[in-house]
Structure formats: C-alpha cells, structure tokens
Amino acid sequence: MKRVLYPGSFDPITKGHMNIIDQASKMFDEIIIAVMKNVNKKEYFFDYEERVNIIKELYKDNPNIKVMTATGATVDIALENNCCGIIRGLRSLTDYNYEVEMQQFNKEISDNKVNTVCFFADKEYQFISSSLVKEVFYLNKDISKYVDNLVINKMNEKR
Numbered sequence: 340m341k342r343v344l345y346p347g348s349f350d351p352i353t354k355g356h357m358n359i360i361d362q363a364s365k366m367f368d369e370i371i372i373a374v375m376k377n378v379n380k381k382e383y384f385f386d387y388e389e390r391v392n393i394i395k396e397l398y399k400d401n402p403n404i405k406v407m408t409a410t411g412a413t414v415d416i417a418l419e420n421n422c423c424g425i426i427r428g429l430r431s432l433t434d435y436n437y438e439v440e441m442q443q444f445n446k447e448i449s450d451n452k453v454n455t456v457c458f459f460a461d462k463e464y465q466f467i468s469s470s471l472v473k474e475v476f477y478l479n480k481d482i483s484k485y486v487d488n489l490v491i492n493k494m495n496e497k498r
C-alpha cells in the first residue's frame with residue numbers, strides 16, 4: 340500500500356492541483372491532501388474547514404483520496420500517517436528552486452525517512468495558481484478554465 344501526502348494551501352484548489360492529484364493517483368494507492376495551517380501566511384479567501392470541505396466534495400466518489408487539515412512539519416504529518424513520501428507539483432523554475440530546498444530540508448529533518456516526488460503539470464495547467472484565480476475572480480472575469488464549477492459556486496457564495 341503506497342500512500343503519499345500532498346501538502347499545500349489549496350486556497351482554493353485549482354485544476355492545476357487536480358491535475359497533479361490525477362497523475363499521482365495513477366502511481367500511488369492513496370493520497371492524503373493536507374491543507375496546511377500556516378501561521379505566517381497572509382489572509383486567506385477560504386478558511387481551513389471550507390477548503391477541506393470543497394476538496395472532500397470534489398473527491399467524494401474517490402475513496403483513495405483523503406483530505407485533512409494539518410499544522411507543523413510536513414515530514415511529521417507524513418510519518419504519522421504512514422506516508423512513504425510527499426508529492427509536490429512543479430510549474431516553473433521558481434517552483435523548482437523552492438522545492439529543491441524543501442525536499443533537502445525535509446530529508447534532513449526526517450533522518451532520510453521522507454522523500455519528495457515532484458509531478459509536472461500538463462501544459463494547459465502550467466500557469467494556474469490559487470492567487471491568479473483570486474485575482475481574476477475579483478476582476479469579475481471567467482475562472483472556469485482554472486477551477487472546478489463547485490469552487491466557482493463556493494467563491495460566489497462567499498463574495
């Protein structure tokens with residue numbers, strides 16, 4: 340049973356994230372999506388519970404995809420949940436530079452127990468980010484290329 344942890348902010352979950360989940364679910368038996376409570380981060384659009392509920396709803400027919408909120412070190416969350424590794428998505432060199440540092444750090448603080456596997460977004464999803472979605476949404480432009488309809492409805496309810 341190969342279980343992996345997919346940590347992130349997911350504010351909101353985009354088609355880019357979903358593309359990574361889709362690719363990873365073909366390689367691993369179970370994915371735990373961890374909505375990370377990051378104390379340092381600025382304001383959020385959705386609170387943690389709302390983000391978790393949206394993701395749960397999106398994957399309600401997929402028992403191999405689990406969702407939780409988490410705080411602290413991702414390596415600890417991975418180990419506590421018997422995950423064999425962490426998955427992350429790569430879009431650009433900026434992502435790469437960040438992820439290369441993080442994976443090294445995570446390996447070190449977990450005594451080499453937790454490794455990271457990166458997936459590449461398919462090209463139509465490569466430029467999608469949660470912050471872009473929020474900007475386009477606030478400009479009253481169409482975001483249906485970037486997020487699922489469920490997310491659009493939840494964003495409209497919140498506006």
Ligand code: ADP
Binds near residue numbers: 346349
């Ligand atoms: P974080 O705050 O950890 O960056 P995000 O929710 O923004 O959280 O992203 C979680 C992970 O998903 C990161 O590895 C990020 O690079 C990846 N990701 C986000 N958007 C995309 C996308 N469009 N394509 C591929 N990977 C993505």
